[in-house]
Amino acid sequence: xxxxxxxxxxMSAALALGHALGVSPTAMAELLxxxxxxxxxxxxxQMAASEGGGFSPTLSGSG
Numbered sequence: 001x002x003x004x005x006x007x008x009x010x011m012s013a014a015l016a017l018g019h020a021l022g023v024s025p026t027a028m029a030e031l032l033x034x035x036x037x038x039x040x041x042x043x044x045x046q047m048a049a050s051e052g053g054g055f056s057p058t059l060s061g062s063g
């Protein structure tokens with residue numbers, strides 16, 4: 001756990017939500033990890049910009 005940072009989603013909850021919405025398990029398995037990575041990065045960027053905190057990793061080759 002990192003104070004003031006989002007490090008991931010509760011995948012059980014995400015899968016349950018997808019199931020409730022009728023999304024195929026195959027689609028969820030393919031899409032959720034990609035969506036999670038983008039959302040975690042964007043949430044942390046937003047928190048860092050607004051509060052001066054948050055965890056903002058840099059990817060190799062960028063920045």
